[in-house]
Every structure is written in C-alpha cells, then in structure tokens.
Amino acid sequence: MxxxxxxxxxxxxxxxxxxxxxxxxxxxxxxxxxxxxxxxxxxxxxxxxxxxxxxxxxxxxxxxxxxxxxxxxxxxxxxxxxxxxxxxxxxxxxxxxxxxxxxxxxxxxxxxxxxxxxxxxxxxxxxxxxxxxxxxxxxxxxxxxxxxxxxxxxxxxxxxxxxxxxxxxxDRDVELTDHAKKVLAHLNQTTGAKFQVCKSSLENIRARLAEGYELGELVLVVDYKNAHWQNTEQAQYLRPATLFIPKNFPGYLQSATKWDKSGRPPCVNGKWQRDVMQMPSANYEIPDGFRGA
The missing domain is CATH 1.10.10 (Arc Repressor Mutant, subunit A)
Incomplete structure (x- = not known):
C-alpha cells in the first residue's frame, strides 16, 4: 500500500x-x-x-x-x-x-x-x-x-x-559548505591565490554542488583553467566568480573532461600542445584530501 x-x-x-x-x-x-x-x-x-x-x-x-x-x-x-x-x-x-x-x-x-x-x-x-x-x-x-x-x-x-x-x-547545508571549502582550498593551493572563506567566495561553488555537480568535477575545472591561463593575462580570472558561475561552468567542465582524457597536455602561451593532445586517455584522480568526499 x-x-x-x-x-x-x-x-x-x-x-x-x-x-x-x-x-x-x-x-x-x-x-x-x-x-x-x-x-x-x-x-x-x-x-x-x-x-x-x-x-x-x-x-x-x-x-x-x-x-x-x-x-x-x-x-x-x-x-x-x-x-x-x-x-x-x-x-x-x-x-x-x-x-x-x-x-x-x-x-x-x-x-x-x-x-x-x-x-x-x-x-x-x-x-x-x-x-x-x-x-x-x-x-x-x-x-x-x-x-x-x-x-x-x-x-x-x-x-x-x-x-x-x-x-x-x-544536514545538506553543512555538507555543501564543507565541500565548497575544499574546492576553494584547492583553488588557492593550485593557483597561489588567497581567497578567503566567505560568502562571496563560496556561493557559486555551493550553487554548482547543489545542482548535482561532483566535488571532483569542480576540482578538475580548477586544474584545467589553471593549466590554460597560468602565466597569461587570463590568470586574473582564476577566481570563483569566473570559474563557477552558471554560464561558464558547464562549458569549462566539458573542455576539462576532454583535456583530462587527453592526458592533461600542457598549454604554452595560451595554446595547447597538439602533439601531446593525442596522448592515451588518463583517468582523473581526485587529489589527496578529496577522496571519499
């Protein structure tokens, strides 16, 4: 019944x-x-x-x-x-x-x-x-x-x-905040930034997690855009307000997934090294401290 x-x-x-x-x-x-x-x-x-x-x-x-x-x-x-x-x-x-x-x-x-x-x-x-x-x-x-x-x-x-x-x-709210803090910590560690744990830094990260995106997917986007923009003028946009807003994140994630499957080739002067793009697929591993989250 x-x-x-x-x-x-x-x-x-x-x-x-x-x-x-x-x-x-x-x-x-x-x-x-x-x-x-x-x-x-x-x-x-x-x-x-x-x-x-x-x-x-x-x-x-x-x-x-x-x-x-x-x-x-x-x-x-x-x-x-x-x-x-x-x-x-x-x-x-x-x-x-x-x-x-x-x-x-x-x-x-x-x-x-x-x-x-x-x-x-x-x-x-x-x-x-x-x-x-x-x-x-x-x-x-x-x-x-x-x-x-x-x-x-x-x-x-x-x-x-x-x-x-x-x-x-x-308590889903606590869980989302905890995962958002881990993504922010990874962003700071990867890029050398010093974003503070506050509402403005966490709100877009929390929103994407609440939509059903996995913590590892957000971490992957950080790694991808850091490899893409580091040492370029675009490096200033390695921030939560750019990486995780609704209009940007889905496209970034799709590109990051292809990048990861191609073996994470390096980017020189804003251009991917095409000879490396043909590398065998590599499975993305979540960095230490993120497993089981």
Missing part, C-alpha cells in the same frame, strides 16, 4: 511526513501530482519522469526559499525515494528529470516506524531556509501568489494525534 495520495488538493500523509520529514513529503507529493495527474511526464527506461527547474519548483512552494527546495530534493534523492537523471546529457542541457521510487520501503507498509505514545510528530528545526527579502509580503494575511493553472493547489493536513518518530536526515 503506497502512502502517496493521488487526489486534489494535495494532502500530506502524517505518517509519510514523520518518516521522511515534512518538507520532503510536500515535495514528493507534488512530484507525484505531476507524474500521475498531468501529461507533463515522459517515459524513459521503464519509468515516468518529470522535469521542472528549481525556479519552477520554487513557484509551487512560494513560502520556501530556493535553497530549501534544493535541500528537500537532495534529501529525497539520498534517501532513495526519487531518481534524478539528466536524460539529455549535452553541453547546453544538464536538465534534471525526476522519477519516484515506489518500491522504497518508506512509501509502503514495510517501512513502518515503531510508534511511541509519548512522542509527537514534529517538524525538524532549521529545515526551512528564510524566504528572500521581497519575495512575499510580510503580512500573514496577505494573499499568496497564484499558482500556475497546471499546478495543483497545495494544502497540508497534519493530524495532531499522530505519534511517530522523525527519520534522521543529513
């Missing part, structure tokens, strides 16, 4: 919210809506998939910040409740598609948690990040922005009598 409801408005199962967290339950139910009640999905590899950008998801949850939505999706993926795949892997299209893993025990009676008469179902503290200033009016009585016509109205219904234990969830 699945705990996902397929009716409108969207009603959250108290037991599901207790198992996986309230935010995750709301997002998962909305994914179910798109897959079951609309024609927006696509069939691939025996599963039904739906695509929405983070901005699109955020419009459906106007009371949350985009970081909260990202954390909920990441948590669902780590728990094995959803599949996240880039079905169209090209340089200019790294779109994430989402599918539900209905076989996950957390969605069935097999995943029942032991109940406690003295334990009340509570929302995890610190889960929701604040809404950016100006996104919603401050008045509690103000009208919420209207949802698009192909989006179901969301109503959460949590019964006060439900007793359950909240499933433990990893």
């Amino acid at each position: 699945s705990l996902l409801l397929k009716v409108k408005p969207l009603v959250i199962s108290p037991e599901l919210a207790c198992r996986i967290g309230l935010n995750e339950a709301i997002v998962l139910q909305q994914i179910c809506y798109w897959l079951e009640d609309t024609t927006a999905g696509v069939d691939h590899d025996g599963r039904r998939w739906v695509y929405n950008t983070i901005e699109d998801w955020n419009e459906q949850f106007p009371w949350w910040s985009s970081d909260t939505v990202k954390r909920a999706l990441t948590s669902l993926k780590k728990s094995g409740l959803i599949y996240v795949e880039q079905l169209k892997k090209t340089q200019h299209d790294r779109t994430n598609y989402y599918a539900i893993n209905h076989a996950n025990p957390l969605l069935t009676d097999e995943g029942k948690l032991p109940s406690s008469k003295s334990a009340n179902c509570t929302v995890r503290r610190g889960q929701a990040a604040p809404i950016e200033e100006g996104k919603l009016t401050s008045s509690m009585g103000a009208n919420c922005p209207r949802l698009t016509e192909n989006t179901t109205e969301i109503t959460t219904e949590i019964t006060t009598g439900a007793s359950c234990q909240v499933a433990a969830q990893p």
